[in-house]
Amino acid sequence: MKLTGAEIFIECLKREGVKTVFALPGGVVLKIFDTLHQQKDVEVILTRHEQGAGHMAEGYAKATGKAGVCLVTSGPGMTNVITALADAYMDSVPLVCFSGQVPTNLIGNDAFQEADNVGLSRPCTKYNFLVKDVNDLAGTIKEAFYIATTGRPGPVLVDIPKDVSMAKAEFTYPNAVSIRGYNPTYDGNKWQIKQAAEAIMKAKKPILYVGGGVVFSGASQELLELAEMTQIPVDMTLMGLGVFPGEHPLSMGMLGMHGTYQANMAMHYSDLVIAIGARFDDRVTGKVSEFCPHAKVIHVDIDPTSIRKNIHVDIPIVGDCKTVLRELNQILRATVNGEQKDLRKPWWDQIREWQQAHPLTYQQEKDGPIKPQQVVKRLYELTKDRDPIVATDVGQHQMWAAQYFKLAKPNRWLTSGGLGTMGFGFPAAMGAQAAFRDRLVLCIAGDGSVQMNMQEMATAVVSKLPVKIIILNNGFHGMVRQWQDLFYEGRYASSYLDTTPDFVKLAEAYGAVGLRVKKVGDLDAVLKEALATDKPVIVDVPTYPYENCYPMIPAGGCNHEMILEDPPELKKKQSGSTKVTPEDKDTVLTA
Amino acid sequence: MEHIISVTVENKFGVLSRVAGLFSGRGFNIESLSVAPTLDPSMSQMTIVTSGDERIIEQIVKQLNKLIDVIKVVDLNETEFVSRETAIIKVHTKDQDRAEALRIVDIFRANVIDSTPTTYTIEVSGDPKKIEAIINLLQPLGIKDLVRTGRVAVAREPVRSAAVQAKKVVRE
Numbered sequence A: 001m002k003l004t005g006a007e008i009f010i011e012c013l014k015r016e017g018v019k020t021v022f023a024l025p026g027g028v029v030l031k032i033f034d035t036l037h038q039q040k041d042v043e044v045i046l047t048r049h050e051q052g053a054g055h056m057a058e059g060y061a062k063a064t065g066k067a068g069v070c071l072v073t074s075g076p077g078m079t080n081v082i083t084a085l086a087d088a089y090m091d092s093v094p095l096v097c098f099s100g101q102v103p104t105n106l107i108g109n110d111a112f113q114e115a116d117n118v119g120l121s122r123p124c125t126k127y128n129f130l131v132k133d134v135n136d137l138a139g140t141i142k143e144a145f146y147i148a149t150t151g152r153p154g155p156v157l158v159d160i161p162k163d164v165s166m167a168k169a170e171f172t173y174p175n176a177v178s179i180r181g182y183n184p185t186y187d188g189n190k191w192q193i194k195q196a197a198e199a200i201m202k203a204k205k206p207i208l209y210v211g212g213g214v215v216f217s218g219a220s221q222e223l224l225e226l227a228e229m230t231q232i233p234v235d236m237t238l239m240g241l242g243v244f245p246g247e248h249p250l251s252m253g254m255l256g257m258h259g260t261y262q263a264n265m266a267m268h269y270s271d272l273v274i275a276i277g278a279r280f281d282d283r284v285t286g287k288v289s290e291f292c293p294h295a296k297v298i299h300v301d302i303d304p305t306s307i308r309k310n311i312h313v314d315i316p317i318v319g320d321c322k323t324v325l326r327e328l329n330q331i332l333r334a335t336v337n338g339e340q341k342d343l344r345k346p347w348w349d350q351i352r353e354w355q356q357a358h359p360l361t362y363q364q365e366k367d368g369p370i371k372p373q374q375v376v377k378r379l380y381e382l383t384k385d386r387d388p389i390v391a392t393d394v395g396q397h398q399m400w401a402a403q404y405f406k407l408a409k410p411n412r413w414l415t416s417g418g419l420g421t422m423g424f425g426f427p428a429a430m431g432a433q434a435a436f437r438d439r440l441v442l443c444i445a446g447d448g449s450v451q452m453n454m455q456e457m458a459t460a461v462v463s464k465l466p467v468k469i470i471i472l473n474n475g476f477h478g479m480v481r482q483w484q485d486l487f488y489e490g491r492y493a494s495s496y497l498d499t500t501p502d503f504v505k506l507a508e509a510y511g512a513v514g515l516r517v518k519k520v521g522d523l524d525a526v527l528k529e530a531l532a533t534d535k536p537v538i539v540d541v542p543t544y545p546y547e548n549c550y551p552m553i554p555a556g557g558c559n560h561e562m563i564l565e566d567p568p569e570l571k572k573k574q575s576g577s578t579k580v581t582p583e584d585k586d587t588v589l590t591a
Numbered sequence B: 001m002e003h004i005i006s007v008t009v010e011n012k013f014g015v016l017s018r019v020a021g022l023f024s025g026r027g028f029n030i031e032s033l034s035v036a037p038t039l040d041p042s043m044s045q046m047t048i049v050t051s052g053d054e055r056i057i058e059q060i061v062k063q064l065n066k067l068i069d070v071i072k073v074v075d076l077n078e079t080e081f082v083s084r085e086t087a088i089i090k091v092h093t094k095d096q097d098r099a100e101a102l103r104i105v106d107i108f109r110a111n112v113i114d115s116t117p118t119t120y121t122i123e124v125s126g127d128p129k130k131i132e133a134i135i136n137l138l139q140p141l142g143i144k145d146l147v148r149t150g151r152v153a154v155a156r157e158p159v160r161s162a163a164v165q166a167k168k169v170v171r172e
Ligand SMILES: Cc1cc2nc3c(=O)[nH]c(=O)nc-3n(C[C@H](O)[C@H](O)[C@H](O)COP(=O)(O)OP(=O)(O)OC[C@H]3O[C@@H](n4cnc5c(N)ncnc54)[C@H](O)[C@@H]3O)c2cc1C
Pocket: A090, A091, A092, A151, A152, A153, A210, A211, A212, A213, A214, A216, A217, A236, A237, A238, A239, A240, A254, A255, A256, A257, A258, A259, A276, A277, A278, A279, A280, A281, A283, A284, A300, A301, A302, A303, A306, A319, A320, A321, A322, A394, A395, A398, A416, A417, A418, A419, A420, A421, A479
């Protein structure tokens, strides 16, 4: 029997196990929407902006490990989703985005709402397709899912002209895909793995540096075995949080620009860096020429371009984390004995010293302004038994969330690392909630970022996605203000946001619940009230506006040279002020 | 250092822009690029002349390999190779210059492929040095137009002579 392109599209989604599509309609995709409307297998979540649809698909993907799917119209629908594609590309998120295109006979004519979708998305997708013939549609969709989810995952775009969605073809879904130019390597080179095992046995000061690759590989268990067996401390990147239990005694927490003191010191002074599914981003390496000056480097990554892109690697292993770690653990299991423990005792003594010297700290006074760290800490303590999924926006609040929310498992952390997209958190949380309707999904947001996709509150209310947004409301683009305080002599150029909107009223206007924490003593009660609500909630928490996030390695700085607290002149300036002073307003207004 | 990279790609629309976009997006340098179908019409052969230090060339090769439409990448500098470029040069030729032009054509084993009373159109192939040399000699006559194909190259078949093998051992 012949099916229309739109019907083929849906049959393919079903074959790929897709339950949810985040979408917003328009002229050239109406046939697809009309067909979706007449079936029950694939749910459509109508978003209020295509960027929201894209981030929801990302949140869905990060939480489930499967490809997220979004559907947008041509022209402005496509241009709106670009930010989400670029975000997914930087953070290796498997995503399949379907875009509508003008009919094939009009392509290139500057037709109404025409855009060169393939051209626009080329630099921010792993691959993209324009389907010109309905007979190619099923095969193309199969390839799209295959490319998005294998090797180093990433976003793939499938551009479907209107006439292709309407034309008919015989439907057959290919069982397998073979693309001659695309053969990701999963098995690591055995010889190299043996070299790595030998280096690990000999190292006196080894450190594991693990990242997002471990999440998508599903290799947490293997990582835990490796770390425990060899007693090697574990540094996580921002994208890797959750792959190793945050409360585990071997966990050093996050490393990098706002990483913990011990994580960065251990990295800097180590003699063997074992990098697994992490890409030596500049927020981690700091000044490359002085990065890990004493260390040999082992690097396990599925993407050969990640290896030796930024730093020199002594033992490169191209392969999948899980497969490689299994092999590595097998060798080590036979060789590890008590000797390594003795060999590394001085190293552990040193690490414990670092930990005690400079743990993460902040000061919360009983009647003082609410400190953002306190909010994250209490939120963590109140929810950890419920195994929540935590999304963040971008800024200081994101870093505090990374420092104080100690996740125990992977696929619970939704954050934008590579692109650093403000407005990511709320829609990403919604995407995860759509995948897991019964779970607790939190979004730790900034007052600036959250406004970038606030319109999706309508989606959350209508589609019943009861995400809990906790806004750390400091009245500032706080991360920008921090840099201005440290590097621009405190001139707050365009970083002050003032106190509008009233987030409680805004939530209510959408039909959601709005709550506000007025003083630190109320924090627990209000958070508990929010957690007990079955609707989407905004908890507005006005926090101390001048709190800065430490430790901090200034951009291009050296990893062992962290700023650990406000410099004295800054402390004096901000002593006691809980509100933005008139002087600050002046600098804001005259800047 | 200059490298010649031979890239076998799918013969599909959009592939050239993926390759060109990779170079521009990552700030790699392209000195010349030539593309044409291979014997198998489903594939095209690109020859890219680029430059960079060892680390950059390693990234270029890896990034090219990562492109899904790229089937094979060979950095020809890792082997022995032969390369050629063709130039077509239109020169002004006043009476007394015509003989001079023909003499130059002869020396370089070039061909005159078109002629009018006041111009010759000359085709020449060879390595870049040869092309530069003929251009330099023709310049005084007045070059009206010049097009160059960019280089194409192919790896040398290994010859099993003792001399070649000895050389290899030394290099390793
Ligand atoms: C405001 C702000 C501050 C930041 N501060 C920090 C900071 O202090 N510390 C920090 O760490 N980051 C920080 N970041 C994030 C940073 O920019 C990078 O996004 C992050 O460091 C990259 O994490 P990653 O190395 O784990 O790589 P990812 O981007 O997660 O990449 C994963 C790597 O794993 C590989 N991979 C994928 N799948 C597999 C597989 N199956 N097997 C093997 N390998 C695989 C990929 O090829 C890739 O190389 C910050 C971001 C923002 C916005």
